Amino acid sequence: RNLQGASLKCVSVITDRLKNETYMHFLEQSKHDKTDTLHKLKFYTVIRYLQDMYNFSVAVQRTNSWGYSHNGSFDGLIGALQRREAEFGCSPVLFKINRAEVVDYVVPTWQTKHTFLFRQPKYQASYYSVYTRPLDGVVWRCMFGVLLVAGLTLNLILKVKKTNFFFDGRDSSLSLIWLLICSAVCQQGMPVNKNAVSARIIIFVTFMFSMMVYQFYNANVLSSLLNEQYSYIRNLNDLLHSDLKAGVEDMLFNKDYFKRTTDPVSLDLYKAKIATDKHYNFFDAEYGMGLVKRGGFAFHVDTSAAYAVMRKTFSEREICEVGEVQLFPPQYVGAVAVRGSQYREYIAVGVSKLLETGLMNRIKSIWESRKPPCAKQRYSTIMAVNIREFSMALLFLLWGCMLSLFILILEIFVHKIKRRNMGRTHLKKLKPWGETYSS
16 A cells, blocks of 8 residues: 555654754664564654555654553653544553553554663672582581591690690690691691601591591682572573662663552562662663673663673673573563554554564564574683682681781780789889988
């Protein structure tokens, strides 16, 4: 059919901040590397195909909203069609019941997918768990019990045999026994002078036991840090109870979802991680994916925008570490027109022909980036342990240094008090001699 060059009004949703260009230039000259949320740019390409098929032109009106209900009326694209300010939409919209009451959904076009993207954490626990995870709680208790028994036994032997050991050959206190046990666990050892065979046996057994535990523990910690991590976060509830921070792409349909959803997990996630008293984590796609790349952050975004950023900025290892959790399932978007529009059939038939000939899939393949494949080349990048895994060792060292300084200051203070008391006592002893001499 030929519409003989008729000029039809349509409404296009443009949420991007335009710089040094008009919105028509943005629609007609957009490059394929631009963010195309909800297929708004792809669908304008479809409209241009329909113009050639039916011989009509369009007068495009710009809006920044797909259309959401406020006190019975809609804003944005749906509102313009409700007020009959345009014939159809130059951008597709999500299927919603309240929208279907005021406009006609003509035909579905493409499926849109929004999901949380994040780098899988190496472990789902606190900072210190990397050092406690290799052994079960029962094993830890048994190990400390064995070392305690060995220390007490050695102390008993030294007391009974009166064996002299360490540098001065006199010290056999519990504190020195404790240092000996710690040195055995840390594979360091201490110089010991002893004559009792029983003491030598208990020390030998302690060092052998510590060596076996140390080898297993060291290998387990190293492998857990460098090997491919386990997928700890598999659903929305796991994400809610994880240590990851969360954010959402700054789009109106995301904010509308959290306003209308009754899903308790989604609402808890929104209150706990997205819109808190301190943070309001709504970002554009590029900034949000930058936080994902940095790690420790989950970002809910249109995959058509996210995958393009991943291809440009993520390394092979970072791509392999990316996990996905869906907030809601993928949804179709559809073309809309004024309720009872005479052009409804034109759009439906035209889009159906484009689907049959494969042009719709071709348009999607040109505009959309697929998820980058994970090239699992084990030694393609340097395996590195980050500061999170190393932090507890540094904190332990800092705590030990501070405790040592505190004890040193305390010892100096106590020593000064003792010297002062000794001086006073010495003066009191000398005073009677002075009085006798004067008399």
